[in-house]
Amino acid sequence: MQSDIAQILIDRTTIAQRVEQIAKQITTDLVGPEGHENFREELTLVPILTGSIIFVADLIRHLPLRLRIRLISVTSYPGTATTSKGATIEQSLTNLPTDLSGAHVLVLDDILDSGQTLRLVCDTLQKRNPASLRTCVLLRKDRPEAQAFPVDYACFDIPDAFVVGYGLDYDGYYRNLPEIVTLRPELIR
Ligand code: IMP
Numbered sequence: 001m002q003s004d005i006a007q008i009l010i011d012r013t014t015i016a017q018r019v020e021q022i023a024k025q026i027t028t029d030l031v032g033p034e035g036h037e038n039f040r041e042e043l044t045l046v047p048i049l050t051g052s053i054i055f056v057a058d059l060i061r062h063l064p065l066r067l068r069i070r071l072i073s074v075t076s077y078p079g080t081a082t083t084s085k086g087a088t089i090e091q092s093l094t095n096l097p098t099d100l101s102g103a104h105v106l107v108l109d110d111i112l113d114s115g116q117t118l119r120l121v122c123d124t125l126q127k128r129n130p131a132s133l134r135t136c137v138l139l140r141k142d143r144p145e146a147q148a149f150p151v152d153y154a155c156f157d158i159p160d161a162f163v164v165g166y167g168l169d170y171d172g173y174y175r176n177l178p179e180i181v182t183l184r185p186e187l188i189r
């Protein structure tokens with residue numbers, strides 16, 4: 001697996017530092033200047049499966065808030081595709097409540113590319129009437145569709161290249177690489 005890597009784009013230390021920093025920002029924005037001792041509400045995290053799992057696992061341990069996790073699964077890159085084939089919700093892996101009234105929802109995804117996935121998820125959640133809806137992505141690609149899509153938090157801006165690691169896959173593999181990397185071009189069909 002290590003020999004498949006072309007380049008390390010973001011190393012594990014940099015990821016860890018930035019995830020902690022974003023978690024602090026999310027907390028401050030939600031809780032306000034009075035601090036979390038006086039914050040009585042709760043956060044509903046909605047990770048988009050499967051790519052966000054590592055990011056979410058690291059992020060939530062820096063969120064000193066009362067929170068719950070609800071899952072949504074979206075597929076857009078079947079098999080070895082490296083461009084989106086249109087996003088659809090996979091109901092069997094989704095456990096969203098039908099009513100989100102009063103909930104402060106934070107959607108988490110691994111990467112913002114065409115924006116189709118986040119648009120679908122945000123439209124779906126908005127219909128369930130949340131008290132607030134924010135979005136956070138680990139990576140945002142340097143392409144017009146991604147840059148134009150409004151997100152509340154983006155940890156890193158990266159070049160418009162296909163990347164894997166830290167949860168991101170190619171054909172289901174490489175999610176366990178601890179860094180964000182590009183693959184040797186001959187491995188990608
Ligand atoms: P979008 O719907 O085009 O914005 O794509 C978002 C989804 O596509 C992400 O949740 C990822 O699962 C996947 N994706 C987009 N770019 C990459 C990449 O470079 N590597 C791995 N997965 C990607």
Ligand code: MG
Pocket residue numbers: 048049050051052074110
């Ligand atoms: Mg994904």
